[in-house]
Amino acid sequence: MDFYSFAKGVVKGILKPLYRVEVIGIEQFPKEGGVLLCANHISNLDPPIVGITAPRPIHFMAKEELFHVPVLKNLISSLHAFPVKRGMSDRQALRVGLDVLKQGHVLGIFPEGTRSKDGKLQKGLSGVGFFALRTNAAVVPCAIIGPYRPFKKLKVVYGAPIHMEPLRAKKASPEEATDYIMDHIQALLDQYQ
Incomplete structure (x- = not known):
């Protein structure tokens, strides 16, 4: 058993x-191939x-500051995270993100770039649209719903992969692609909240 599986179990x-x-x-959730997993x-x-909760190991982009803490750096690196400024x-x-997707792995991203202060979905950053348009990875929206309070229910909702072909065909900008993905996350929030 590798460290990721062990840590996931714990x-x-x-x-x-x-x-x-x-x-x-x-x-x-796609069982194989590159997946761009986008969550609030x-x-x-x-x-x-x-x-x-995801059925496959995830490679997360994590803020660079976390990699300056020696113990944390080793831990999150062994959990497939990599730094982003x-x-x-x-x-x-x-x-690195493109490589993860092209190698058929799962890239986990929080398109808002930072936590929402009020729990409402914020505007997404264009990097997400860049990944969605530049690869053939399946784009999976994910909604995390709930208060993080002990013994209160927390929902994690995985949506169906989003079809990006129409946006690629019309040469959409990364911003447009990001907005499209964020609309899908918002739809999950609206449906399951």
């Missing part, structure tokens, strides 16, 4: 009962919650 044993996590739509961001616990175009992070 974290799942703690968080799933604590937050009474309910997973919806997991059967729609309401808590620091979102990455582990998505990590324990916030507030600027980070070409290295974009290259």
